[in-house]
Each structure stands twice: as structure tokens, then as C-alpha cells.
Amino acid sequence: xxxxxxxxxxxxxxxxxxxxxxxxxxxxxxxxxxxxxxxxxxxxxxxxxxxxxxxxxxxxxxxxxxxxxxxxxxxxxxxxxxxxxxxxxxxxxxxxxxxxxxxxxxxxxxxxxxxxxxxxxxxxxxxxxxxxxxxxxxxxxxxxxxxxxxxxxxxxxxxxxxxxxxxxxxxxxxxxxxxxxxxxxxxxxxxxxxxxxxxxxxxxxxxxxxxxxxxxxxxxxxxxxxxxxxxxxxxxxxxxxxxxxxxxxxxxxxxxxxxxxxxxxxxxxxxxxxxxxxxxxxxxxxxxxxxxxxxxxxxxxxxxxxxxxxxxxxxxxxxxxxxxxx
Numbered sequence: 001x002x003x004x005x006x007x008x009x010x011x012x013x014x015x016x017x018x019x020x021x022x023x024x025x026x027x028x029x030x031x032x033x034x035x036x037x038x039x040x041x042x043x044x045x046x047x048x049x050x051x052x053x054x055x056x057x058x059x060x061x062x063x064x065x066x067x068x069x070x071x072x073x074x075x076x077x078x079x080x081x082x083x084x085x086x087x088x089x090x091x092x093x094x095x096x097x098x099x100x101x102x103x104x105x106x107x108x109x110x111x112x113x114x115x116x117x118x119x120x121x122x123x124x125x126x127x128x129x130x131x132x133x134x135x136x137x138x139x140x141x142x143x144x145x146x147x148x149x150x151x152x153x154x155x156x157x158x159x160x161x162x163x164x165x166x167x168x169x170x171x172x173x174x175x176x177x178x179x180x181x182x183x184x185x186x187x188x189x190x191x192x193x194x195x196x197x198x199x200x201x202x203x204x205x206x207x208x209x210x211x212x213x214x215x216x217x218x219x220x221x222x223x224x225x226x227x228x229x230x231x232x233x234x235x236x237x238x239x240x241x242x243x244x245x246x247x248x249x250x251x252x253x254x255x256x257x258x259x260x261x262x263x264x265x266x267x268x269x270x271x272x273x274x275x276x277x278x279x280x281x282x283x284x285x286x287x288x289x290x291x292x293x294x295x296x297x298x299x300x301x302x303x304x305x306x307x308x309x310x311x312x313x314x315x316x317x318x319x320x321x322x323x324x325x326x
Contacts, residue, residue: 020275114231154271
């Protein structure tokens with residue numbers, strides 16, 4: 001009925017560019033800036049998903065009040081602050097000098113205020129989950145989970161932009177007789193499946209909600225969602241919105257063609273720079289809920305049985321130290 005001709009794609013466009021991933025907030029530091037180099041895309045070779053860290057660079061964050069701080073490289077390509085703290089209304093920029101003598105700098109970013117998270121709510125849902133079967137074919141299967149929503153009151157006046165991130169902690173049990181190894185907790189980072197963004201074009205000065213993530217219902221135990229709601233400047237919102245569009249594109253003819261995302265990192269040389277150095281105010285909110293009770297007292301399907309032994313050995317990163325809030 002038809003055929004597909006494979007196309008070998010190899011491009012040097014963007015290869016070797018400095019990639020900057022950094023953010024300063026009004027939360028307590030230290031803040032982290034990650035530097036790396038982009039690699040050549042070549043679909044004729046096995047997929048490579050890694051970064052090439054940029055080491056031994058001189059990284060400095062400055063504000064419009066005359067304060068500047070040079071960051072310390074804590075590990076290869078990762079640079080941390082020591083004393084600077086973000087303040088709403090202040091303007092920040094970053095300067096990076098690499099080992100080859102090239103200087104990169106960001107355009108100034110003024111930290112906007114953010115609305116407080118009014119509450120977090122959950123909704124039990126049964127949905128279709130996509131996965132690959134034994135034949136590496138995509139199939140769907142019914143799954144149970146909880147939609148997690150952030151509720152907030154947008155301040156009057158257009159021009160408020162938001163980004164959400166969520167981490168999780170769940171508890172589980174073993175059949176161990178000793179109470180010290182009977183109950184454990186596991187931290188999970190980045191519960192959201194994609195970039196979660198919103199503006200106030202349709203909600204200016206109103207209360208609204210945004211679905212941030214889905215918590216899987218795989219155990220009838222308690223779960224804590226730790227959410228952060230960050231402010232964005234208009235330019236930062238546009239940058240991350242373009243990134244979101246590329247992240248969620250399906251490859252149809254109606255999708256926008258992929259392109260290099262232009263951030264706020266500049267250089268006077270011919271070497272390109274990618275990424276964004278931003279300044280955000282952050283509102284945090286945690287919620288602890290019982291998944292069994294919230295599901296209407298339904299057991300998850302499937303419901304993994306309890307096993308004996310030390311619970312710390314039954315899940316990567318598990319700890320028997322009770323987290324704050326449980």
C-alpha cells in the first residue's frame with residue numbers, strides 16, 4: 001500500500017554551542033548554573049542522550065544594585081552560588097568566560113512577583129497509558145491516577161506568566177517485623193510530563209486552576225506533592241512556550257517545524273549560545289493525601305503485594321527517615 005524511505009540526517013547546525021541552564025529565585029540559595037556543549041545530530045548512529053559538560057569556566061551573576069558573585073564549580077559543568085539571593089524587582093544577568101577565552105552574557109532579566117498558590121487539589125481518574133510491549137510496539141492500557149491541580153488568584157493587570165514544577169514523596173511498607181525497616185519513603189522528582197506554563201490572557205484578575213501533573217495510583221498509601229509556582233518574564237515565557245511546543249509536537253503536517261530556540265544568552269563571537277538565564281519569584285505549596293481514601297476506597301489494579309525484608313532495599317533511594325509533613 002505504500003513505503004517509507006529512510007533518510008539519513010546529519011547536521012552540524014548548532015553543534016558545539018554553549019548551552020546555559022540557570023535560574024535565580026527569591027528562595028534561599030544556593031542557585032545552580034549548568035553549562036554544557038551541544039553535540040551533532042546523526043540518526044544513522046545509536047541515539048545518544050547526554051551532555052558534554054563545560055568545565056573550568058568563570059561564571060559571574062550580577063544585579064543592578066552593584067553586587068556580583070563568581071560561582072564555584074561543585075562538579076564538572078555545575079556552578080553554584082554562595083551568598084547572592086534574588087529579590088523581586090531587582091535585575092540580574094550572568095557572564096560566562098570559557099577556557100578558550102570566549103565571553104557569553106545574558107540580557108538583563110528583572111524578577112517579577114508571583115501570585116501565591118491558593119491550594120492544591122487532586123482528582124481520581126482512570127486514563128489510557130501508552131507503553132511499549134514485548135515487540136516494541138506502542139499499546140495503551142488502562143491506568144489509575146490522580147490529576148493534580150494548582151489553584152491561584154491572578155492579580156489584576158495583564159502580563160502575569162507562570163511555570164509549575166512538582167516533586168513527590170510516597171510511602172510504602174514491607175512485612176518486616178522491626179518498625180525501623182517496616183515503613184519507607186521514596187522521593188520522586190519532576191512529576192510533570194512536560195513543561196507546564198500559563199499566562200493570564202483569559203484569566204486576568206480571576207481565580208483559575210492549572211493541571212500540573214498526574215500521580216500514579218500504584219499503592220494504597222499516602223503521597224505528598226511538593227509544588228512550586230514560578231513567575232516568568234514575557235520573554236522567558238515565550239522561550240519556554242516554544243520549547244513546550246517542540247516537546248509536545250506529534251510530527252503532523254500542522255506542527256511548527258523544529259528550530260533552534262533563541263534564548264537570552266549572547267556572545268560577540270561566532271560561537272552560538274543556547275539556553276536561558278532567568279529570574280523568578282517562587283510560591284511553594286505541599287499537600288499530603290491518602291490515595292486509598294481519595295480513590296473512593298478502591299485498591300489499585302494491579303496492587304503489588306507486600307514482601308518481607310528491609311524496606312530500604314526494595315526501592316532505589318528508599319529511606320526509613322520520616323520526611324517532614326508525614
